[in-house]
Amino acid sequence: MYTIHGALGSPYSLKMRALMRYRRITHIWSHGSQMQQLAAEKGLPPVIPIIEYPDGNFRNDSTPVLYDLEERHSERKVVPADPAQAFIAHLLEDFADEWLTKAMFGYRWLEEVDQIQMSRWLSFDALKGGGLDSSQGMAEVFRDRQVGRMAIVGCTRENFPLIEASTRRVMHALEDHVVNEHWLFGSRPSLAEFGIYGQLSQLGVDPTAQSMMRADYPYTFRWLLHVDDASGIEGEWDDADAPLKPVAQSLLAEVGRVYVPFLLANAAAADAGEKTFRIEVDDMPYEQGTFKYQLKCLADQRSRYAALSDETRGRIDPVLSAANCLEFLQ
Ligand SMILES: N[C@@H](CCC(=O)N[C@@H](CS)C(=O)NCC(=O)O)C(=O)O
Structure with missing residues (x-):
């Protein structure tokens, strides 16, 4: 257990x-x-x-x-059997963990309505009783702590337009997809879905983000519950020679559009010994503290790419290149 x-x-x-x-x-x-x-x-x-x-x-x-x-555990693995699909699924999971998480943090801590509701609920979850005074007292301390960390993790008001535009593109791609095919790499979920689900699960609860999802991405909102407990799903991976689904292409394009410049700027700032870095995407600014963890993510992506066989690269390179995700790996 x-x-x-x-x-x-x-x-x-x-x-x-x-x-x-x-x-x-x-x-x-x-x-x-x-x-x-x-x-x-x-x-x-x-x-x-x-x-x-x-x-x-x-x-x-x-x-x-x-x-x-x-x-x-050998049953019901989430890394696709085909190394090309496995590589893309990993890249999408990493994008969700490291970039989509900024939507989670921003929607939760930028606006007062979310700050109050979520700090109270999270304190209630932690204490499970003990009275309203201690619960709401703890909520205030927690709220101050989290709001104080916004600039360091890049969730500022100045950065949020880019984060939001990017998150909406992700949900738009999913919305088109979930009602048709449901999963990204076949009829079973991969690690990419679990990474995406983790971040979006929070948008599905926090007041402002939940209203937005219900109004604009209702099936993605409902899909969150499908991923939350997919213990009944029995499915197969797509064949290795099947074309990558449009949703995976759209999500990869988002990686190339925001996450690749983000990783590269973070790495360049770390090399230069700078404490912060800045990028602009679609004329929208983004600035945050330089992070060691994301250097590890970049190195990991590159070593995974380097480990692929020539045959796998031959299949994957055109897809990565079309999404602006190839150069940063080489
Ligand atoms: N890379 C880690 C990230 C985990 C993470 O950042 N967890 C957050 C909560 S969702 C946390 O514990 N933050 C520390 C804090 O708030 O002090 C993972 O994938 O598990």
């Missing part, structure tokens, strides 16, 4: 819970208030979810844990 130590307001926690449900990996869902302490006790980075393994080990960081579960 695994335990997911997470939170309902944490996109990566819901990503891992949905993944384990789909994979039919027996687990306990534990959400509480002592998560930072648990991570510190176990010598882990201070992020959730923390996954407690059946052997008593603890790990966090959802992507490596997801891959580790692929090794440990």
